[in-house]
Amino acid sequence: MRIYKFKRPTLIDDIKSAILTALLKNKHKKNSITLKHNTIYVLPSTLGVYFSVVASLNFVMGINYQNNLILFMAYLMFVIIIFALLLGYSNARGLTVSFKYAIDSFAPQTPQLVWQIEADDPCQSITLSYPKDLKNACYITRVKNEVIKCQLSLPYTKRGCYKLKPIKIASNYPFGLVSVWSYIQPNKAVYVYPSIIKTTNQKHQNLVANNTDEGTEKHKGDDEFESLITHLPEMGLQRISWKHYAKTQQLLVKQFSDFKSADAQFDFNLVTGDTEQRLGQLCFLVCQAFESDINYSLKLPNKLITTNSGKLHHQRCLQALSQVGNDNE
Structure with a gap:
């Protein structure tokens, strides 16, 4: 036996909506x-x-x-x-x-x-x-x-x-x-916003964890002494360690490093699951990055939010996640 389901007529609702729209105007x-x-x-x-x-x-x-x-x-x-x-x-x-x-x-x-x-x-x-x-x-x-x-x-x-x-x-x-x-x-x-789902992507977890725990990534610079390397002809004489030369008769050059926060990159295609699960994991990562106060970017199927940090950036990312594939009223 076939059961037919009839939809409730929307004529009355449409009339009410039209009257309400005309009534409201701008006031x-x-x-x-x-x-x-x-x-x-x-x-x-x-x-x-x-x-x-x-x-x-x-x-x-x-x-x-x-x-x-x-x-x-x-x-x-x-x-x-x-x-x-x-x-x-x-x-x-x-x-x-x-x-x-x-x-x-x-x-x-x-x-x-x-x-x-x-x-x-x-x-x-x-x-x-x-x-x-x-x-x-x-x-x-x-x-x-x-x-x-x-x-x-x-x-x-x-x-x-x-x-x-x-x-x-x-x-x-x-x-x-x-x-x-x-x-x-x-x-x-x-x-x-999407429901927060803890991600299983080890790459993303490690990236945020490293920024949270260490908060730094090494780059060549002038902030802190790191090691000694062999002097090459094209290098100047400013950084030669004359103390080591006096002891070993070898020209060694001091190498310094500065420490800067690494930028996290969250990509929709790098997390697993269906759309809602992926968005939930990205939501988790964005919230965790915001709490850790690190720079991060967000790559979605239809949008790319460039690297930044702060409350406004966090809100912008969450709003973008909430609108992926959605055309709500």
Whole structure:
């Protein structure tokens, strides 16, 4: 028996996405937003819709049965829902939400966004949520004359680079009868780096270990005496060891060495395993080289990052590793 699987229609989602894109325009695409009349949206919540339906039924019953008590209850319920709409708008107005920075992660950990929230007037029951990820939403009970920082986890666990979608700022204050919301969409991408896998490539391990333990590689120079070699005709007389000549009657020349850190080279083709395993091993090597403060380069199938060191170089290498063969949203 053949079982057919039908995909969920995406027409409604496409319509919602188009409306949201047209709605956002440029007034929500920023790193900081202060909620005001042109960036706040207010509608009855699901509970508010049911409440309004009951009020309407009471109104119809009161007219049909000419019952003043039922009519009074209907009017009172309408007043409550209108009052809730006005109070919900007033509660959110003046709230400032600012994006501070993103915390990238290593798979399968999720990246996070750090936010700063402040308001001059009391603001109740605020929620920050990412699309289709309410379980990781950030809930704030009350904001008043203070700066609150919160972290919002994103639903990304696979390696890649992800451009941020609109983050929803919402409140159901008061009574849960209304939905007051707005959006903020920072122009920022977050990265999920490959999982760190200890490499089995002995060449790479030795290279990093030698730099970590000894931290030096010998090069011909003038820093430190290393050995004596036989004098050749083309050599000058400046470095002849006259002390040894006096003892042995042989012309010996002093050879010096300076000591410089060796540059590590990490190559995608020199590690083993499938793509994810190779990237995980390279990620391990890059992190180890960064901790050892040595110069290193990274060679990937579609990119070459030249030799350098430091935090920015480390971040650049990790970002390149996260994007190998990936075209994430």
